[in-house]
Amino acid sequence: MSVWFSERDIILGQPFMREIDKGLAKTRIGLVLITPALLRRIENGGVSEKELSELLSRDLLIPVAHGVTYEEIRSVSPLLGSRNGLSTGEDSMEDIAKKIAELIAL
Template sequence: MGGGRSSGGSKNSTKPRWSRASSTIIYTSEQVRTLTPIRENIERRSSVPELRDVFLCHAWDDRKEAAKELHDQLEAAGVSAWFSEKDVLLGSTLLREIDKGLAKSRVGIVLVTPSLLRRVQGEGIADKELSALLARDLLVPIVHGTTYEALRDVSPLLGSRSGLNTAEDTMAAIAAKIAELVTL
């Protein structure tokens, strides 16, 4: 899944300040501009105990494919990810567990897919997660199988934020960028 280049390189590539000297991960200037305020918020929250690195917001329909792939790539990159498929235990209250997951995560990533766009319009659980994440400047949209234009049609607030796109980077490259972003 995902497409594009594996390194995320481009003619306007740069290294962000949080990237180690030995890192081979390449960012576009736009990605650095987008991710820098989020990194600053992560650094401010570094003293909060027991935080997960990321909260993965996704559509229910994506839980076994794109969201699981992203989750697995994040975990492989050393990122602790809150993921409803593994963090909500049978018999627990879904909304309460999501609320706790949101509160105990450094940053939120939203996997924007055609399924998520449908779910947000239906004002389901993904819409509630998205609303909570939009209230803080700790949100990175990851567009997969759709476009920012389609996102702006459904959620102008989320669509106004730049992020990462699987049309430009593979899921593995995106996970590596998120890992660098959240590693303190």
């Protein structure tokens, strides 16, 4: 499997969401790590609901909550919070990795 990581693979000065969209277009499964920093970015207009909607239109985009609850996510973005995903508060990183590996193997 190959991994595309937005912070490493996006050249400085490039439109963030456009580059993420290009990366997702080439993927079978996408993971979004939802952290307190991402939620603040959404709240402050750094990521719009339109951009989130486009990302979430992918069938296999899996949110992974880290340091936040799905209740907190839903309060900031009902679109993102309504997606079935994983949480480091409920599962160990090892269990999350196993679940993702099982999905990739399908």
